[in-house]
Amino acid sequence: MAGSGRLALGTLPVPGWVRGSGPAVLSRLRDAAVVRPGFLSAAEEETLSRELEPELRRRRYEYDHWDAAIHGFRETEKSRWSEASRAILQRVQAAAFSSGQTLLSLVHVLDLEPRGYIKPHVDSIKFCGATIAGLSLLSPSVMRLVHTQEPGEWLELLLEPGSLYILRGSARYDFSHEILRDEESFFGERRVPRGRRISVICRSLPEGMGPGELGQPPPAC
Numbered sequence: 001m002a003g004s005g006r007l008a009l010g011t012l013p014v015p016g017w018v019r020g021s022g023p024a025v026l027s028r029l030r031d032a033a034v035v036r037p038g039f040l041s042a043a044e045e046e047t048l049s050r051e052l053e054p055e056l057r058r059r060r061y062e063y064d065h066w067d068a069a070i071h072g073f074r075e076t077e078k079s080r081w082s083e084a085s086r087a088i089l090q091r092v093q094a095a096a097f098s099s100g101q102t103l104l105s106l107v108h109v110l111d112l113e114p115r116g117y118i119k120p121h122v123d124s125i126k127f128c129g130a131t132i133a134g135l136s137l138l139s140p141s142v143m144r145l146v147h148t149q150e151p152g153e154w155l156e157l158l159l160e161p162g163s164l165y166i167l168r169g170s171a172r173y174d175f176s177h178e179i180l181r182d183e184e185s186f187f188g189e190r191r192v193p194r195g196r197r198i199s200v201i202c203r204s205l206p207e208g209m210g211p212g213e214l215g216q217p218p219p220a221c
Helices: 023-028 042-057 083-096
Strands: 018-020 033-036 070-078 107-121 131-137 141-147 154-159 164-168 175-179 197-203
Touching (some): 033 154, 042 070, 042 083, 042 107, 042 131, 042 197, 083 164, 083 197
Antiparallel strands (some): 033 164, 070 107, 107 175, 131 164, 131 197, 141 154, 141 175
16 A cells, blocks of 8 residues: 555465364354455545544653553544544444444544554443454554453454454454564464554443543543
């Protein structure tokens, strides 16, 4: 993708997009932890990247997050989008959220530098509801989910540029999730080199909360 700094897995054989600790957890979370590779075209990824870059460039990378969940990041929340970007976000809404779910009006944009990472965490129910959906831009990465009560149960999601991931239900509430740092970035035995990664994250409204009531910082996703 011209001018974006996009990284991909290149000529490596195409793997599956989800792997786990065993058939039981893979079956149980089949519809709760979803990866849709190639959700964005190269042109759509370019559209989002170009729109976000001026605002992100004005911010410095940080190394301390308010809940200690992220290292090497800059972030913003965005409600005003170009017509082309709004069309993309409407596709995300249709693909990831049910008709009865209300989305938070602010979309969370998280920019990880090449050495940045997200530590294991479960997003607070104060800040988002039952569904989280994120677009991955620029760099491939690996998201790891681990059951909070049974750490032997885990999933890994391969998130290539242009992919959409969806966490809902048990995957959202019962499993922590993280983005692996570069030196740990493997999908099985496959090395997934990390570069700068931007994620565009849509979240459903917390249950029982009105759209204007969310006044705290966003969770890491």
